[in-house]
Amino acid sequence: MVEKINHLEMQHITKRFPGVLALDDVSIELKKSEILALLGENGAGKTTLMNVLYGLYHQDEGSIFINDKIIEIESPINAMENHIGMVHQHFMLVPNLTVIENIALGYFQDTRFKLDLNLVRTKIMEIAKKYGMAVDPEAYIWQLSVGEQQRVELVKALTLGANLLILDEPTAALTPQQTDELIELLKEMARQDNSIIFISHKLNEVKSVSNRISVLRNGKLVHEGDTVSYTVSELAEEMAGRQINLPKSPEKLEFGEVMLDMKDIWAYNDQGGWGLQGLNLQLKAGEIMGIAGVSGNGQRELADVVSGVRKVEKGNILIDNWNITNHTASQIIERGMGYIPEDRLHEGSLPGFSVRENLILKDYNSSQISSSIFLKKKVIDKFANNLIETYNIKCPDMNTSCASLSGGNIQKVILAREITRNPKVLIAAYPIRGLDIGAAEYVHNRLIEAREAGMAILLISEELEEILDLSDRIGVIYEGAILKVLPGRGTDYKEIGLLMAGVIDE
Amino acid sequence: MIQEFIVGIILGGIPLSVSLLLAGLGEMFTQRSGVFNLGVEGIMMLSAFIGFFVVYTIGSPFLGIIAAMAGGALMGLLMGLVSITFKASQGISGIGLFMFGWGLSGTLFRVYVGGVTTIKGINDIYIPVLSNIPIIGPILFSQNPLVYVAYLLVPVASWLLFKTSWGLKVRAVGTTPAAADTVGVSVVKIRYQSLVIGGVMAGLAGAYLSIAQAHLFADNITAGRGFIAVALVYFGRWKPAGIMGGALLFSMAHSFQRLIQVYGINFPYEIAVIIPYILVIVVLAFTWKSQSLGPLALGKPYDREFRG
Ligand SMILES: Nc1ncnc2c1ncn2[C@@H]1O[C@H](COP(=O)(O)OP(=O)(O)O)[C@@H](O)[C@H]1O
Numbered sequence: 001m002v003e004k005i006n007h008l009e010m011q012h013i014t015k016r017f018p019g020v021l022a023l024d025d026v027s028i029e030l031k032k033s034e035i036l037a038l039l040g041e042n043g044a045g046k047t048t049l050m051n052v053l054y055g056l057y058h059q060d061e062g063s064i065f066i067n068d069k070i071i072e073i074e075s076p077i078n079a080m081e082n083h084i085g086m087v088h089q090h091f092m093l094v095p096n097l098t099v100i101e102n103i104a105l106g107y108f109q110d111t112r113f114k115l116d117l118n119l120v121r122t123k124i125m126e127i128a129k130k131y132g133m134a135v136d137p138e139a140y141i142w143q144l145s146v147g148e149q150q151r152v153e154l155v156k157a158l159t160l161g162a163n164l165l166i167l168d169e170p171t172a173a174l175t176p177q178q179t180d181e182l183i184e185l186l187k188e189m190a191r192q193d194n195s196i197i198f199i200s201h202k203l204n205e206v207k208s209v210s211n212r213i214s215v216l217r218n219g220k221l222v223h224e225g226d227t228v229s230y231t232v233s234e235l236a237e238e239m240a241g242r243q244i245n246l247p248k249s250p251e252k253l254e255f256g257e258v259m260l261d262m263k264d265i266w267a268y269n270d271q272g273g274w275g276l277q278g279l280n281l282q283l284k285a286g287e288i289m290g291i292a293g294v295s296g297n298g299q300r301e302l303a304d305v306v307s308g309v310r311k312v313e314k315g316n317i318l319i320d321n322w323n324i325t326n327h328t329a330s331q332i333i334e335r336g337m338g339y340i341p342e343d344r345l346h347e348g349s350l351p352g353f354s355v356r357e358n359l360i361l362k363d364y365n366s367s368q369i370s371s372s373i374f375l376k377k378k379v380i381d382k383f384a385n386n387l388i389e390t391y392n393i394k395c396p397d398m399n400t401s402c403a404s405l406s407g408g409n410i411q412k413v414i415l416a417r418e419i420t421r422n423p424k425v426l427i428a429a430y431p432i433r434g435l436d437i438g439a440a441e442y443v444h445n446r447l448i449e450a451r452e453a454g455m456a457i458l459l460i461s462e463e464l465e466e467i468l469d470l471s472d473r474i475g476v477i478y479e480g481a482i483l484k485v486l487p488g489r490g491t492d493y494k495e496i497g498l499l500m501a502g503v504i505d506e
Numbered sequence: 507m508i509q510e511f512i513v514g515i516i517l518g519g520i521p522l523s524v525s526l527l528l529a530g531l532g533e534m535f536t537q538r539s540g541v542f543n544l545g546v547e548g549i550m551m552l553s554a555f556i557g558f559f560v561v562y563t564i565g566s567p568f569l570g571i572i573a574a575m576a577g578g579a580l581m582g583l584l585m586g587l588v589s590i591t592f593k594a595s596q597g598i599s600g601i602g603l604f605m606f607g608w609g610l611s612g613t614l615f616r617v618y619v620g621g622v623t624t625i626k627g628i629n630d631i632y633i634p635v636l637s638n639i640p641i642i643g644p645i646l647f648s649q650n651p652l653v654y655v656a657y658l659l660v661p662v663a664s665w666l667l668f669k670t671s672w673g674l675k676v677r678a679v680g681t682t683p684a685a686a687d688t689v690g691v692s693v694v695k696i697r698y699q700s701l702v703i704g705g706v707m708a709g710l711a712g713a714y715l716s717i718a719q720a721h722l723f724a725d726n727i728t729a730g731r732g733f734i735a736v737a738l739v740y741f742g743r744w745k746p747a748g749i750m751g752g753a754l755l756f757s758m759a760h761s762f763q764r765l766i767q768v769y770g771i772n773f774p775y776e777i778a779v780i781i782p783y784i785l786v787i788v789v790l791a792f793t794w795k796s797q798s799l800g801p802l803a804l805g806k807p808y809d810r811e812f813r814g
């Protein structure tokens with residue numbers, strides 16, 4: 001048995017991908033019972049560094065030391081032998097196997113045939129009891145919620161012998177309450193002699209969970225130190241390499257004509273019930289209207305009907321006085337509609353297509369860039385390069401596939417495409433979800449610019465801060481209708497919160 | 507008369523089902539691990555020749571079968587080399603493997619044998635007493651030994667796939683290779699092993715055709731059975747019992763069609779011949795939807811560092 005980890009060091013790690021220097025001479029260090037936060041914007045190299053430690057990638061330069069001895073980690077199996085466990089951002093679980101089977105998969109390394117599930121069950125229950133985690137070993141993975149799957153990942157790592165746990169953006173898919181529970185659990189694990197590397201770009205969590213912090217920026221280690229000695233805003237600055245100010249939209253008194261008019265809209269949701277029940281809403285040129293609400297109250301259906309991918313059963317939608325109710329998506333786009341969808345990887349972009357292709361996705365028919373059936377290559381190249389520059393999209397070149405970009409950069413591609421088409425109405429659904437503050441700041445600045453340019457913007461979000469920062473008016477959506485419209489300025493959280501719960505207080 | 511007709515269908519169908527069942531079970535492991543091997547037909551053809559040739563020259567059916575299975579294993583390795591190590595498209599590699607087996611067996615046959623030659627091979631056995639029981643005697647107790655081997659392999663394959671740690675790894679690798687990789691399971695190794703098993707089984711299926719069923723080798727002796735076997739894996743939802751059901755259904759339909767002609771029943775010959783194939787297509791079309799059960803990573807090469 002290899003001894004447990006008391007001291008881990010990664011020294012001078014460098015890793016290159018084609019066209020990208022993902023890690024540039026990065027060193028980190030971690031002792032027993034410590035929680036180290038690895039902080040950095042999207043694309044900073046956090047995942048890459050951890051994949052090197054876990055044996056999924058191999059570093060081009062640098063070495064790893066455990067308990068002051070140099071070790072080679074060629075593949076995950078070496079990492080496991082050295083008691084390193086990793087919970088990946090996208091969970092590594094086989095959906096159609098049970099919890100036990102998923103763990104047994106790594107448990108019986110050398111035995112070819114013997115599959116003693118009872119033994120594994122006992123081990124799982126031991127671990128679950130030790131840390132007070134509830135898991136059902138017989139459940140299939142596909143039956144579990146995201147939070148439960150994450151617990152399975154933790155139990156898996158511990159059952160397979162880890163005492164150093166790497167968690168890659170573990171809170172990205174959790175609700176605030178689940179996040180608090182996870183943080184408590186991790187602290188308990190650290191108390192019981194484990195060490196933890198916690199990756200995040202959310203500063204408040206990092207502040208509350210970690211003992212020490214290492215900050216990565218563009219593949220370089222730019223800062224390390226004890227958590228207590230730094231404030232959240234200092235860390236934000238380290239992370240982004242500059243001062244971050246989430247912008248607020250400047251006050252405005254005059255708005256233009258009504259650009260989007262939704263009158264008594266009814267539409268079904270995916271379950272066959274009513275998703276929208278008589279929704280009314282008016283949006284003027286140069287205005288941002290925030291739609292606040294607990295998710296599942298019709299936000300999805302609202303975005304769908306406006307963009308033409310869900311049938312309107314009753315009611316009318318007008319864009320600049322043109323009735324577009326139940327028109328096709330492409331007709332609606334023609335009429336001046338821009339859309340930044342919730343699922344940016346699958347709805348907003350074609351992941352397998354290049355950045356260049358994604359930038360012209362909605363214009364492939366326009367005479368500017370295509371002549372009858374052929375695309376004009378030179379014009380497009382120039383157009384794409386231009387946008388990559390103005391929107392500061394970080395990619396090796398315009399032919400890189402969109403899937404290999406970070407979330408923030410994919411969002412920039414979508415923003416660039418939608419905003420340069422100069423639509424009359426722009427729907428932005430959860431535009432900063434999953435983005436780090438640097439990218440969020442960027443997106444908000446662009447939205448405010450679009451507002452100044454006279455676009456009518458519908459901002460759907462679950463983050464009240466975002467809505468309060470940007471909106472001229474706030475519509476609270478509840479059970480498929482706008483419950484009340486509030487002014488964007490002078491409204492407080494509490495008032496919105498009550499309305500979101502359906503409470504109207506006259 | 508009716509009874510005789512039905513027994514006739516079953517008696518004719520069972521031997522026909524063996525090569526489909528063997529090759530199908532093998533392909534099931536291959537596909538479960540995430541590799542789509544369209545080259546089964548080529549492996550069967552080459553192995554049919556190897557088996558035949560060993561019996562023809564040395565005279566030992568046992569060695570013939572072993573040699574055929576070894577040939578199948580090598581063909582499986584070849585498929586692995588092209589599609590796993592060199593990450594070529596699995597569909598194209600499979601077609602290549604088919605053409606290779608087809609061409610090579612035909613050429614070797616013409617060079618070293620020349621014309622149709624029969625061999626002694628493996629004959630049916632008659633279990634004393636039991637085989638005299640009416641109806642079930644001939645059906646259950648007087649078959650070729652390889653028939654029993656094939657049907658015994660159904661529970662064995664089930665056990666291997668669902669009750670062993672190796673089977674668990676195969677299922678994981680074919681569904682979510684990254685998940686298997688991150689807990690230390692070698693995706694490459696498991697896929698190679700599954701391809702070799704698939705090759706060995708297809709080899710046995712081929713040997714059955716030449717050594718036990720036809721007692722000779724001829725061009726196109728496999729007559730598309732390797733492709734049917736691939737389809738049967740989908741048909742059987744990647745489960746041994748399902749594949750067995752599919753193999754039986756197809757061969758019974760085949761046997762029925764033959765018997766119609768033997769009995770001179772007034773039924774258009776052309777239509778009768780295509781019944782089994784139509785059956786397979788229809789059932790496939792209906793079972794296609796429940797894809798969720800299948801190995802999700804089927805057909806996709808795995809690469810740790812590849813994104814998107
Ligand atoms: N497998 C890969 N192939 C090519 N480029 C990659 C790969 N993995 C990461 N990168 C690149 O390396 C950089 C760091 O990425 P990553 O480690 O995922 O960042 P983070 O986890 O901090 O968001 C990015 O520019 C990313 O595009």
Ligand SMILES: [Mg+2]
Pocket residue numbers: 043046047048089168
């Ligand atoms: Mg990452």
